[in-house]
Each structure stands twice: as structure tokens, then as C-alpha cells.
Amino acid sequence: MAFYDGLIETLGLTDWCGEADAGGGGPLTMAELLARANGGGADGEDPATPLMDTPFPSLDTLHQSCEAIPRTRDVTEMVEQGFLGIKDGLRLVLDPLTEPLGWLLDASLSGFEATPWFIMIPLLMALTWFAARSVSVLALVTFSFLFMAMINHYDEAIQTLSIIFVCTIFCVVLGVPIGIAMSKSNTLQRISIPILDMLQTLPTFVYLIPLIFLFSVTESKLYGIAIILYAIVPVIRLTDLGIRLVDKDVIEAADAFGMSNWQKLTGVQIPLALPNIMAGINQTIMMSLAMVVIASLVSAPGLGRLVLRGINNLELGVGLVAGFCIVLLAVLLDRATKAALGRINSSEQ
Amino acid sequence: MTDQNNIKVSIRNLFKIFGTDPAAALTHVRAGLGKPELLEQHGHVLGLQNINVDMQAGEITVIMGLSGSGKSTLIRHLNRLIEPTAGEIIVNGEDVLAYDATKLDALRQNTMSMVFQKFALFPHRTVLENAGMARRVRGESGKAADKEGQKWLERVGLAGYEEHYPNQLSGGMQQRVGIARALASDSEIMLMDEAFSALDPLIRTDMQDLLLELQRELHKTIVFITHDLDEALKLADHLVILKDGAIVQQGEPQEILLQPNDPYIMDFIADINRARVLRVRSVMEVTTDPGTNIAGDVDANSNLERVIAMSEGDTNLNYRVMENGQQVGLLHMRDLVRALVPVEASDPARRMAS
Numbered sequence: 001m002a003f004y005d006g007l008i009e010t011l012g013l014t015d016w017c018g019e020a021d022a023g024g025g026g027p028l029t030m031a032e033l034l035a036r037a038n039g040g041g042a043d044g045e046d047p048a049t050p051l052m053d054t055p056f057p058s059l060d061t062l063h064q065s066c067e068a069i070p071r072t073r074d075v076t077e078m079v080e081q082g083f084l085g086i087k088d089g090l091r092l093v094l095d096p097l098t099e100p101l102g103w104l105l106d107a108s109l110s111g112f113e114a115t116p117w118f119i120m121i122p123l124l125m126a127l128t129w130f131a132a133r134s135v136s137v138l139a140l141v142t143f144s145f146l147f148m149a150m151i152n153h154y155d156e157a158i159q160t161l162s163i164i165f166v167c168t169i170f171c172v173v174l175g176v177p178i179g180i181a182m183s184k185s186n187t188l189q190r191i192s193i194p195i196l197d198m199l200q201t202l203p204t205f206v207y208l209i210p211l212i213f214l215f216s217v218t219e220s221k222l223y224g225i226a227i228i229l230y231a232i233v234p235v236i237r238l239t240d241l242g243i244r245l246v247d248k249d250v251i252e253a254a255d256a257f258g259m260s261n262w263q264k265l266t267g268v269q270i271p272l273a274l275p276n277i278m279a280g281i282n283q284t285i286m287m288s289l290a291m292v293v294i295a296s297l298v299s300a301p302g303l304g305r306l307v308l309r310g311i312n313n314l315e316l317g318v319g320l321v322a323g324f325c326i327v328l329l330a331v332l333l334d335r336a337t338k339a340a341l342g343r344i345n346s347s348e349q
Numbered sequence: 350m351t352d353q354n355n356i357k358v359s360i361r362n363l364f365k366i367f368g369t370d371p372a373a374a375l376t377h378v379r380a381g382l383g384k385p386e387l388l389e390q391h392g393h394v395l396g397l398q399n400i401n402v403d404m405q406a407g408e409i410t411v412i413m414g415l416s417g418s419g420k421s422t423l424i425r426h427l428n429r430l431i432e433p434t435a436g437e438i439i440v441n442g443e444d445v446l447a448y449d450a451t452k453l454d455a456l457r458q459n460t461m462s463m464v465f466q467k468f469a470l471f472p473h474r475t476v477l478e479n480a481g482m483a484r485r486v487r488g489e490s491g492k493a494a495d496k497e498g499q500k501w502l503e504r505v506g507l508a509g510y511e512e513h514y515p516n517q518l519s520g521g522m523q524q525r526v527g528i529a530r531a532l533a534s535d536s537e538i539m540l541m542d543e544a545f546s547a548l549d550p551l552i553r554t555d556m557q558d559l560l561l562e563l564q565r566e567l568h569k570t571i572v573f574i575t576h577d578l579d580e581a582l583k584l585a586d587h588l589v590i591l592k593d594g595a596i597v598q599q600g601e602p603q604e605i606l607l608q609p610n611d612p613y614i615m616d617f618i619a620d621i622n623r624a625r626v627l628r629v630r631s632v633m634e635v636t637t638d639p640g641t642n643i644a645g646d647v648d649a650n651s652n653l654e655r656v657i658a659m660s661e662g663d664t665n666l667n668y669r670v671m672e673n674g675q676q677v678g679l680l681h682m683r684d685l686v687r688a689l690v691p692v693e694a695s696d697p698a699r700r701m702a703s
């Protein structure tokens with residue numbers, strides 16, 4: 001009846017498979033529906049399949065010959081059920097752990113929004129000057145914000161900035177210690193690297209799926225977690241690398257003069273790894289920005305929401321202008337952090 | 350020379366084997382397996398074998414050997430930057446290997462300081478902060494550390510460079526900071542691993558002179574590593590010659606020059622200018638007999654080159670050897686000339702063999 005019937009019989013699996021009655025109970029597979037739509041009922045007489053049309057022995061195909069083999073949709077169903085099964089337990093652990101993130105995101109958002117523009121913009125300028133000490137970067141920041149304010153995108157830009165601000169703090173606070181621990185233990189490094197690779201290579205949409213099930217879409221920590229998971233990778237990697245790259249001779253000198261591990265870490269390793277750590281933070285900020293735009297899908301406020309509106313409603317202008325503001329934000333964040341990094345590097349030479 | 354009461358550091362039956370199972374490899378080594386065989390048959394590197402050295406307080410002990418002979422490995426055992434496979438290390442009468450982490454830190458902070466071949470200064474700290482580093486590590490106030498750092502920077506000739514960063518200085522100046530850093534810790538023992546090997550020859554001579562000058566004043570116990578025989582002979586009170594992780598000869602440098610006990614050492618000393626290195630006291634006849642036919646007085650510590658110049662090459666002369674205004678011996682020019690010929694050439698048996 002189905003292509004692999006013969007094979008099942010030859011292997012003597014007929015009994016284990018049970019009655020092969022494809023098309024009987026249970027929902028139909030897409031292939032069966034198509035077959036039915038094409039006129040040939042699943043129960044109808046199959047003409048002998050030519051060799052060139054040999055179907056791949058996929059789960060669905062095999063299921064036609066053998067009931068006991070699950071269909072692909074059963075497997076996805078199982079994955080879903082499995083996830084839903086551990087969901088409550090996971091929530092119980094993750095909820096309290098991630099609660100502070102939600103608070104901080106909300107607090108920062110309302111704080112940034114409550115600050116009037118005539119305080120906020122000078123504040124940002126002061127911060128830029130403090131970090132970068134560069135007139136051109138300062139000018140870039142000033143004009144960008146004035147421009148965005150002029151075209152009524154100031155609020156969204158500030159929302160986006162506020163989210164990046166909080167997420168970057170979390171990435172640094174969590175990522176630097178993880179990176180340090182990785183640099184101290186080869187085993188931990190071997191375990192962590194595949195996880196970091198996975199976090200970095202997974203398409204960003206894939207993150208969102210389990211998170212949506214774990215937390216409700218209205219919770220700000222949902223996008224907070226998505227952003228942090230994605231953006232924390234570079235700061236971890238470069239902290240690990242930076243500490244491992246510290247000159248062995250200098251470490252030996254620190255040991256020879258009887259420095260404790262803590263003195264060595266804070267007095268030698270972190271300061272000497274700082275350029276690398278800062279480079280990691282720069283990348284983390286850029287990745288947060290990329291993710292905060294995508295996270296507008298799960299209710300993250302800010303410029304991303306305008307882009308999404310542009311896509312959903314085919315409002316080309318709205319999307320493009322918001323997109324331009326995102327580019328502006330990216331450029332100024334990059335320039336400001338790079339200038340700060342350059343200052344650290346040159347002070348160390 | 351060896352004064353049992355004055356031994357600062359003592360290394361006893363020290364073995365170091367690098368590899369996955371050093372204990373097992375050690376039994377092979379004790380059974381007589383050499384370095385190449387151990388590497389070939391068991392995949393372990395024999396770092397040090399059966400090292401016994403006594404280092405006198407206030408002296409410079411020089412450990413010399415070719416690259417890879419185990420010098421750095423040996424010196425790092427003294428402050429346990431490397432743990433031995435077997436043996437004892439006794440500092441001030443205490444077994445350092447029995448120390449726990451706290452006592453070891455105290456030893457490194459207070460008793461021993463180290464100077465490195467590649468300087469190993471902290472690049473993110475100023476010269477002054479580097480110089481006072483040992484004091485800061487001990488928990489002394491920044492002010493005290495700076496005061497001490499300043500003092501030693503001045504002593505090594507770096508006044509005015511306090512606020513520079515190490516990589517703004519030349520190699521020689523960086524190593525002066527390295528020495529100031531070690532001295533500022535006020536430790537009794539200084540470990541110097543090829544401290545001058547990375548420097549240009551002229552700077553190196555300057556630094557050797559600086560070290561000797563400081564040593565005349567400070568009387569530290571210095572362990573100095575070098576692969577350069579001239580440097581070793583210039584600095585050493587006690588010379589230890591290392592080959593493939595084992596000591597081939599140790600003793601007073603002049604003694605080793607005059608009586609090398611190993612072809613390895615003979616090769617080593619074959620090319621040096623013996624007239625400049627050997628001293629009158631090493632070749633004189635020890636006597637207070639006034640002697641006859643005396644051409645003049647020479648100092649016991651002057652080198653043979655000076656005497657040759659004085660004698661204008663006349664081998665029939667005799668000199669009275671003086672030390673602190675007293676006669677300590679007689680120098681016969683004939684003995685002097687004989688001492689100028691390396692043992693290898695003067696020994697007929699060896700000449701036949703080679």
C-alpha cells in the first residue's frame with residue numbers, strides 16, 4: 001500500500017507496528033491531504049511507485065507503513081508538551097531570579113521618560129564628554145539627539161537607550177565575573193564555549209519562542225532576558241580572553257612578590273584586561289541595540305516599535321525614518337564607547 | 350669558604366621532573382636514567398637532578414649553564430613558583446616546602462624578591478608605583494611605599510622618572526626599576542634570573558657595576574642566573590655550573606678556572622681572557638717568607654693582566670703579594686704564565702686523547 005510496506009515486512013516488524021491503516025484515526029498529515037485532494041484516496045490502490053520517485057524514509061512516510069512510528073507532528077507535539085511540562089517548574093525558579101531585571105527596566109524607562117529633554121540632553125552630553133573626551137563625538141551625540149527631538153523621535157530613542165542602558169549593566173555585572181571564572185578554569189571554558197557559540201549563532205527570533213511561553217508578553221523582563229542572552233556573549237568572551245592574554249611574566253612577578261589571588265585579579269589582571277573587556281562591552285552595546293529592535297515584537301518599546309509599525313502597516317516613511325534613527329543611535333554609541341576604549345588604551349601605553 | 354653557620358639558603362637533593370607522572374619517573378631517574386633517555390622512554394622532562402647547593406649570607410651565588418640547563422627552574426624553586434618533585438629547600442633554617450599558603454606569601458613578601466629577565470614590570474603602573482609595589486602588596490600605606498620606592502629609584506639613578514610608565518623607558522632603565530622594586534621590598538634574599546641578559550653589552554656592564562656597588566653596601570644574599578661566563582666570573586662569590594639539570598661543578602670561580610673537572614666546563618672556559626679574570630691570589634705561592642729577587646709589590650686581588658703589564662713580559666721576576674698592607678704570598682711570573690694556559694692544553698693526557 002505505502003512505499004515502505006515491503007521493508008517493514010522483510011524486517012519482520014509487522015506485529016510491532018500494529019495494523020497499518022493510514023488515513024484511519026488521528027489527524028491527517030499534509031501529504032495525506034494532498035494525496036486526497038489530488039483525487040487518489042489514501043485507501044485507494046497505489047500504482048507501483050517508480051524508482052525515481054522513491055520518497056525519503058521520513059517519519060511521515062514510514063508512518064504510512066507502520067503505525068508505531070510517530071509522525072513529525074507528534075514529535076513537535078511532544079517537544080511542546082515537554083516544554084509545557086517543565087514550564088511551571090522553570091517559572092518558579094526563573095521568576096524571582098529575573099524579577100529585579102523587570103523592575104530595573106521599568107524604573108529606568110520611567111526615569112528616562114520623566115526626565116525632561118532639557119535636562120536629559122545635557123546629561124547625555126556630559127556623560128559622553130566624561131567617557132570619550134572627544135569634541136567630535138560630543139558634537140555627534142548632541143546633533144543626533146537634537147535631530148531626533150526635532151523629528152519627534154526623541155521619546156522612542158530615549159526608551160531604546162534606557163533599555164540598552166539597563167541590559168548593558170546586567171551584561172557587564174553578570175558577564176565579567178563569568179568571563180573571569182572561565183579564564184581561571186579550563187574545564188569551565190570548555191563547557192561554556194559551545195553554549196556561548198549557540199547563544200551567538202541562534203537566530204534572534206528563536207530566543208523569543210521559549211521566553212514567550214515562560215513569561216507573559218506584557219512583562220518587560222521578557223525582552224530584557226532576550227536582549228541579555230544575546231548581548232552578553234562578547235563581554236564574557238573578551239573578559240576571558242583578556243585575562244588569559246595578560247603577560248605570563250607579569251603574573252609571575254605578581255606571584256613572586258606574594259600577591260594574593262584577589263590582589264592579582266584586581267590589581268593586575270583586570271586592569272591589564274580592561275582594553276579587551278571594554279571592547280567586549282562595546283560589542284555588547286551594539287548587540288543590545290540590534291536585539292532591542294527585534295524585541296519590539298514582544299512589546300519592547302522604542303524605535304523598534306516604529307519600524308514594526310512600518311512593516312505591519314506598510315508605512316514606508318515611518319519605518320525608514322525610525323530605521324535611520326536606529327542607525328544614528330548605533331553610530332553614536334559605537335563612537336562614544338570606542339573613544340572611551342581608545343582613551344584606556346593610550347593611558348596604558 | 351663554606352661557613353656552616355652562615356648559610357642562608359640550602360638546597361638538598363632537589364629533583365624536578367616535568368610530566369604527567371613525575372613520581373614514577375623519579376624512580377627511573379634515581380635508578381640512573383639520564384635526561385635524553387627519560388624523555389625518549391617515558392616522555393618526561395628531567396628538569397633538575399640531585400641539586401645540592403649552600404648559599405652563604407651576603408654572597409652572590411651565580412648559577413651558570415647553557416639555555417635549557419634548568420637555571421630558571423632551579424631559581425623558581427627557592428620561592429616555590431615551581432614545586433619540586435623531591436628534595437628540600439631550607440631558608441634561614443626553615444623548610445620552605447612545609448609552608449602553607451600564608452607563610453609562603455609572607456616569605457615572598459618579606460624575605461625574597463625577584464628580578465626578571467624580561468623585567469616583568471606592571472605596564473599600567475607608573476615607575477614609582479612599580480618601585481613601591483612590594484610594600485603595597487604587604488599592606489603598607491601608599492605613602493610609605495612611595496617613599497621607599499622613591500629612595501631606591503634615586504639609588505639606581507632613576508630620579509625624575511617617577512611618573513613615567515615602564516614602556517616609556519629603555520630596557521636598561523626598565524631593569525633599573527626592576528632592581529629598585531626588588532630592593533624596596535627590603536628582603537634579605539634577591540633572586541635574579543638572567544636579569545641582564547636582555548640588555549646591550551655596554552648597558553649590561555653598567556648594570557653589573559651597579560649591582561656590585563649596591564652589594565658592597567647592602568650585603569644581600571643574591572642568587573644570580575646567567576648563561577654568560579664573563580658575567581658569572583665578574584659577579585660570583587660562589588659559582589655553580591649546571592648542565593642538563595645537574596651540577597657539574599661548584600666552588601670559588603678562580604678555583605673552577607684553574608681546576609675544571611669536566612670537559613663541558615673546559616669548553617666553556619676555553620675562550621675567556623684568563624689574564625683578565627684570574628687574580629694574583631689564585632696563582633701565588635702562599636707564604637710570608639720575604640723571598641729574594643723581588644721586583645715589587647702587587648695586590649692580591651689585582652688581575653694577572655696588570656702584573657704582566659708591570660713586568661713587561663719578563664718571566665724571571667718575582668713579586669711580593671700584599672693584602673691590607675700585609676704580605677700574604679709570593680708571585681712567581683713563571684707560575685703566572687703557566688696559569689694562563691688552559692688545563693686542557695697543559696695536560697698531556699688530554700692533548701693525546703683529543
Ligand SMILES: Nc1ncnc2c1ncn2[C@@H]1O[C@H](COP(=O)(O)OP(=O)(O)O)[C@@H](O)[C@H]1O
Pocket residue numbers: 367368394395396414415416417418419420421422423
Ligand atoms: N613547564 C615545563 N614543562 C615541561 N618542561 C619544562 C617546563 N619548564 C621547563 N621545562 C624544561 O626544563 C628544562 C630547563 O628549562 P629552564 O629552567 O627554563 O632552562 P634555562 O632557564 O636554563 O634556560 C628545559 O629542557 C625545558 O624544556
Ligand SMILES: [Mg+2]
Pocket residue numbers: 420421422543
Ligand atoms: Mg631561563
